[in-house]
Amino acid sequence: MIEIESARVSFSLGAGEEHVVLKNLSLSVKEGQTVSIIGSNGAGKSTLLNAIAGTVPLRAGIICIDGVDCTRQAEWERARYVGRVRQNPLAGTAGAMTILDNLALASRKGPRRLKIATPPVIARRMAEEVAQLGMGLESRLHENVSRLSGGQRQALTLLMAVISKPAVLLLDEHTAALDPANAEKVSALTKRFIQEFGLTALIVTHDMSRALSEADRIVMMHDGEIIADLSGEEKTSMTVAGLVDLFRKARGRDYAEDRDLLR
């Protein structure tokens, strides 16, 4: 469960000026809910995820995860509640480490144990987990991650993000850098992991049809604010054209080029 109350994020422009990126944003996400976050470039979607993960601090407001106020917690302190996958396939894994060591780290065996060999029983479990990806990586556990393709690496990052069953899964355009076949594969895996582990997930995407099919709820952002929040029947009956239209209506035609929303 995520509860965000009146979150404000701003960046200093120098000379006492501030660029306000999240404007008193409030959002509550129930346990087990999957939310697609959509909106124009620069709307503040990544910043919202960064604020939840603790990468950027709030100037005002509160963020609670599973009832714990983590507003003032550092990113590393929140890492035990938060699983994360970013757009860049190179970002979520350590290229100079093996698949096995990356997974051992992610499953919270802890950095102190990295220097010693992973016990065979854990290695076997990891091989089973990696086999779930359906990418043949289970026979390559001792290879360095730098040898994997972008799609393989992103699938591994996803597994690393979910393996500890985090309270919150944050996905920021995590299939955007992949070719259509791999994007489809990672997207299907995402759906499966979320369902299997009953995760609470926020998925940022510019792919409107994926946004509609992957989530129980759609949150549309523009200029640091939530301008639409659809769930239940409203979401079920929504279409891609309907979303673009909603964006037009909410912001006025000047802002509402389709390319702002879709990319």
Ligand SMILES: Nc1ncnc2c1ncn2[C@@H]1O[C@H](COP(=O)(O)OP(=O)(O)OP(=O)(O)O)[C@@H](O)[C@H]1O
């Ligand atoms: N570290 C930072 N320092 C200064 N400005 C920032 C920083 N991070 C984000 N911004 C600004 O905040 C605004 C929102 O950026 P953000 O990355 O959250 O947008 P977004 O909705 O994820 O856009 P996109 O769809 O292009 O990824 C932008 O104007 C951006 O320049």
Ligand SMILES: [Mg+2]
């Ligand atoms: Mg972004």
